[in-house]
Amino acid sequence: MNILWIKFNTINGGFQKRGIQSLVLIMKCIFCSGETHVTDKRESPEGTRRRRECLKCKKRFTTYEKAEKKAIIVVKKDGRREPFSREKIKIGIMKACEKRPIPLKNIENALDEIEEKLYKKGKEVKSEVIGKMIMHKLKKLDDIAYIRFASVYMNFKDIKDFKLALRQV
Numbered sequence: 001m002n003i004l005w006i007k008f009n010t011i012n013g014g015f016q017k018r019g020i021q022s023l024v025l026i027m028k029c030i031f032c033s034g035e036t037h038v039t040d041k042r043e044s045p046e047g048t049r050r051r052r053e054c055l056k057c058k059k060r061f062t063t064y065e066k067a068e069k070k071a072i073i074v075v076k077k078d079g080r081r082e083p084f085s086r087e088k089i090k091i092g093i094m095k096a097c098e099k100r101p102i103p104l105k106n107i108e109n110a111l112d113e114i115e116e117k118l119y120k121k122g123k124e125v126k127s128e129v130i131g132k133m134i135m136h137k138l139k140k141l142d143d144i145a146y147i148r149f150a151s152v153y154m155n156f157k158d159i160k161d162f163k164l165a166l167r168q169v
């Protein structure tokens, strides 16, 4: 059996899908470089397994496509570092959006965009930068969610700070 391993960087689910699609389009026969088509597709622990057949020489081979994530390190205010976790920021956003009329899809989209931006930024990202990105997104989604998040994130000391944030809405 002929097996070809493909590795590529991915940012998130959506990007990964796009990546695979473009790979499918450019996947050429490993024997004659002719065009191939997929005869079978299956998820496996090794990645997405695709059985391919060359349209020209009719030879068959299998590809395994695996997403490879770059590690993003979050630098906290006190200098501590921890791996970036989409789940963690999702929890924060969900808390702020509790009981607000915001479709989950919009939250996921905002998360996608934040994640994509972070992966473009590089290896280390300050937690403040992430906080500001979240605030920016929430501002567009829902005023109340924005204020809630800002009050926790910015650690309002008094009503003056709060009013200042309100004015920015």
Ligand SMILES: [Zn+2]
Binding pocket: 029, 030, 031, 032, 033, 034, 054, 055, 056, 057, 058, 059
């Ligand atoms: Zn071929």
